[in-house]
Amino acid sequence: MKCDLCNNPSVVHEVVIKSGVTTEVHLCSEHAAAKGYQVPTAPVKQLLAQFVGQTPTIHVTTRRDAIGQTRCPGCGLTFSEFRQTGVLGCPGCYEAFMPQIGAVIERAQAGAVHHVGRSPLRTEGVADRAALRQRLLHEINAAVAAEQYERAASLRDQLQSMGESGTA
């Protein structure tokens, strides 16, 4: 989206609804600074990347590197590295390497593909928190893609307030 006052891309977006009338403001960094808006120094994506970096077991999507190698976004392990050592890098690898890892497990576990048995006493909490974290991360991504930066920041605050525990 372009700045209301010039052709540069806008970085500040404001929607004001007053007496039923909606006014939208879209400004580039220069015009936003001139009008007294606080301009973000780092893009939200960068902010998000920094946050995701702090929680290596949480990831949004599986990455593929230059040679098309599946790489766990949580710990950076590639599937071929796993095949060499037989050891995964983090809990997130289980999701990152699907469906290959599912086939490995199925072979090793005589066809079993689902856990049957006890769960940690606090599993429900852990599982719920992990699911919520994943959902929040997806929503943050969607908000950033739609340039809803205030919403993204608010979601990020929610995610941070959950603490570090709870992975799936």
Added chain:
Amino acid sequence: MRFAEKSASAQVGPQADVVVSSRVRLARNVAGFPFVARSSDLQRQEVMQMVTRAPLGNEFGSGLTWVNMSQTTPLERQLLVERHLVSRHFAESVIPRTVGVDTEETLSVMVNEEDHLRIQTILPGFRPVDAFNEARKLDVAMEATVDFSFSTRWGYLTACPTNVGCGVRVGVMLHLPGLRYTGEMERVKRAAKDMHLAMRGFYGEGTEAVGNFYQVSNQLTLGCSEDDLIRRFAEETVPHLVDYERSARAMLAENNRPLLDDKVHRAVATLRAARLLGAEEATKLLANLRLGICMQVIKDVELELVQRLLLQVQPAHLARIDPAATDEDKGRLARASMVRLALRG
């Protein structure tokens, strides 16, 4: 570092004629951290702190004594391996790691082995259910303060996907000389493979079955509950193997008595007369003496003494009794002397 007077692996328990000991191991990982191999030393230390500071409650009496492996001597590490309290891999590793051991040495927790936690119980004789219940008790106590990596689909998430699910490995150390001397061992190994059982040597993966001691454990950890897994192992798998070994021994006594007598008496004579004994040779001879006692060929030696000697002839245990025994030749001399003295008729 202090050790219990009697290691669980040096005692005699139920069905001791075939089952030396029962062991259960639970694999767990702390949520929010990469697995051990991919963790930084700082993260490994953080996990160590979380686990060692977790309050365990009154059920565990004086609790666990935590031994920082980086501060142990090579001799102490070898002692821990010989007492089956830590794996060889854990003893030889160089990353920050610690092991917690209870006063009876039936319970141990390795922190930063392949997984963040390896909770292990070892009991003399055939007691897999008791071993599981003990391990589970500690698991539950840990869970009160530590979140473990878990997914509803895969269960407890482990570094190696072959352990995923309930993360339970239940095993027994079996003495199978009957099957070996009647030529049935290969058939047993094939049957074990078909039953998804792992058969390993005296000190686990990659080690030899010295003295015809085999560690037998489950390979499947996904798709069946812990209770079913333990029940099947305790009520079907192991009794089947124990019966097979007993039948083989009976067959040996009936069809090839001279072979049995020769193996046993040759072992006793050597143990009572040898002036130099290596650890492996001593283990093999004591194993045949063990067979002789269980088959009532030898009646003047207690099984418990043999079980104790099987531990004491190992290199680190010998070196603890006689520091000069770290030298191989002196060790052979000291070992032979100790065994002669213990078996003096």
